[in-house]
Amino acid sequence: MRMLQAKHDIPKLLELMDQDRELFVPVRDEGGGRFARWSDLDLSVNEDIENTLMLAGEATRRPAKDQLFAETATLFRFRLEQGDFHLEEPPPGPSPRVLFGVRPCDGRGFQVIDTLLVGPHGGDTAYQQAREANLLVGVGCKTPGPDCFCTSVGGDPHSSDGLDVLLTDLGDAFLLESITEPGRDWLSGLQKHGVGFLHDAGKRDAERARVAQHEARQRVPRQVDTSRLPKILERSFNSDVWATVAPACIGCGACTFLCPTCRCFDIQDLVQGSRGARVRVWDSCMFREYTQEASGHNPRIRRAQRWRNRFYDKFHWSGDGRGNPACVGCGRCITHCPSGIDLVEMIERVTSAEGGA
Ligand code: SF4
Ligand code: SF4
Numbered sequence: 001m002r003m004l005q006a007k008h009d010i011p012k013l014l015e016l017m018d019q020d021r022e023l024f025v026p027v028r029d030e031g032g033g034r035f036a037r038w039s040d041l042d043l044s045v046n047e048d049i050e051n052t053l054m055l056a057g058e059a060t061r062r063p064a065k066d067q068l069f070a071e072t073a074t075l076f077r078f079r080l081e082q083g084d085f086h087l088e089e090p091p092p093g094p095s096p097r098v099l100f101g102v103r104p105c106d107g108r109g110f111q112v113i114d115t116l117l118v119g120p121h122g123g124d125t126a127y128q129q130a131r132e133a134n135l136l137v138g139v140g141c142k143t144p145g146p147d148c149f150c151t152s153v154g155g156d157p158h159s160s161d162g163l164d165v166l167l168t169d170l171g172d173a174f175l176l177e178s179i180t181e182p183g184r185d186w187l188s189g190l191q192k193h194g195v196g197f198l199h200d201a202g203k204r205d206a207e208r209a210r211v212a213q214h215e216a217r218q219r220v221p222r223q224v225d226t227s228r229l230p231k232i233l234e235r236s237f238n239s240d241v242w243a244t245v246a247p248a249c250i251g252c253g254a255c256t257f258l259c260p261t262c263r264c265f266d267i268q269d270l271v272q273g274s275r276g277a278r279v280r281v282w283d284s285c286m287f288r289e290y291t292q293e294a295s296g297h298n299p300r301i302r303r304a305q306r307w308r309n310r311f312y313d314k315f316h317w318s319g320d321g322r323g324n325p326a327c328v329g330c331g332r333c334i335t336h337c338p339s340g341i342d343l344v345e346m347i348e349r350v351t352s353a354e355g356g357a
């Protein structure tokens with residue numbers, strides 16, 4: 001299903017989206033951008049919306065992942081009564097939401113997280129509930145950010161992977177395309193109420209979208225050959241190349257917390273008196289404590305070992321279950337690394353250190 005929406009009517013569209021489901025949008029802020037509840041913003045005119053919402057291609061510093069895979073999530077609460085533990089009713093799942101303006105790389109990031117937290121034999125309930133409650137409406141990247149390299153890792157500025165609906169910027173209008181069944185149902189619901197400003201798209205609109213998508217692809221600023229990495233990494237585990245990055249890395253973990261595919265967590269029991277809660281909190285393999293064992297032994301005591309682990313997780317051990325690596329090329333870990341460590345340069349360094357074949 002394809003619809004066309006004139007850009008000057010975008011305030012009406014957003015208001016309409018906020019009626020049945022809670023709407024979240026990507027907003028520019030001093031911290032580099034984040035998703036915020038639409039009803040908390042005071043944006044009624046087009047100019048405010050264009051200046052505040054990040055829809056052109058620049059990624060929010062915090063990825064869409066933290067809307068579904070929260071930094072801290074309460075899994076359940078418990079209480080101690082007469083010497084026995086009792087589980088309390090789990091908190092209600094999230095209400096239906098629309099996450100509007102998801103970057104296509106963030107959509108692909110959810111597919112990587114799904115491989116761990118949504119399993120055929122049951123997964124993480126809190127994440128699965130959030131996944132089901134959120135409709136992911138992506139906006140293609142007309143102007144990809146300076147460190148983007150999505151096309152080098154199987155992606156595209158208009159990839160629809162992991163999204164329910166995809167918007168393409170046609171200059172004066174957006175083309176809205178449904179990708180999944182829930183996306184199609186949601187679009188037809190919008191159509192019923194958006195009479196007068198949501199129109200059926202024609203063949204010519206679809207053709208304009210293909211041209212815009214092709215042009216956006218040419219604007220992805222960075223390219224790197226990752227095709228040989230799986231073979232190269234089979235023999236690079238003991239390479240000296242890992243030590244070359246270690247002196248610069250300060251082990252802050254920003255590259256993992258801002259990564260749309262990093263999904264490591266710790267489980268903690270927070271207890272006060274006779275009541276407590278089991279919570280899931282993000283963890284980072286860039287922290288020394290991550291692999292600290294009770295015996296005192298730590299298999300990744302050195303920073304080079306931790307860096308190597310992260311690199312292997314992205315390009316060798318994990319993936320999206322569809323043959324692509326666990327890196328979606330968003331460039332956040334490059335843009336926001338306080339030490340200026342550049343993953344694309346690191347890929348080139350690993351490749352050339354091993355003879356590139
Ligand atoms: S963001 Fe940079 S300095 Fe911080 S842990 Fe990652 S690579 Fe190291
Ligand atoms: S490893 Fe870096 S470039 Fe790749 S998905 Fe994570 S943050 Fe983005």
